[in-house]
Amino acid sequence: RKEVEQDPGPFNVPEGATVAFNCTYSNSASQSFFWYRQDCRKEPKLLMSVYSSGNEDGRFTAQLNRASQYISLLIRDSKLSDSATYLCVVNIGNQGGKLIFGQGTELSVKP
């Protein structure tokens, strides 16, 4: 079983749609959680950190459920510019700060 699992997609949605991505992680010692965004053939960039109480940044909302070892990302009012691959990332805190990446979920927003 992979340490971080995501639905690879692709998710094809129209502009203005709401889309949700899910991610599960297997290591209960995981301490920090992130969503990164990666555009085609570019480097990953941090989209947002994920906090236990859940957090929102504009149209983006991240949730964490430690009991279920589950992370989610909700994108409201999708824009064409949201088209990218979204990476779920987990830090296993007792391993010197290594990040474990999911394989990514591809999103394509169409006009």
Next chain:
Amino acid sequence: NAGVTQTPKFQVLKTGQSMTLQCAQDMNHNSMYWYRQDPGMGLRLIYYSASEGTTDKGEVPNGYNVSRLNKREFSLRLESAAPSQTSVYFCASTTLGGAYEQYFGPGTRLTVT
């Protein structure tokens, strides 16, 4: 402030050749990382350096060596390239460990024939 830089951007090697990928950061970060990214596999950690003077193996270290030359620079060496090492290589750095945002370089696209 250039962030994380990597050289070269593209490289084609023949099987058995060697090369070194260079990475440098100007953000005074303590920790640096090398990843490879293959289709359908996500990013996989090759080696990392939690602080200057230390290096540790990641998930896929076989066939690679690293050197943390100083706080700014972290190089990745392929001693005898194999076609299985065809990939996109990313270097990243962060302030301290994995609790903080990692900043990535633009990547090196390596093809081994």
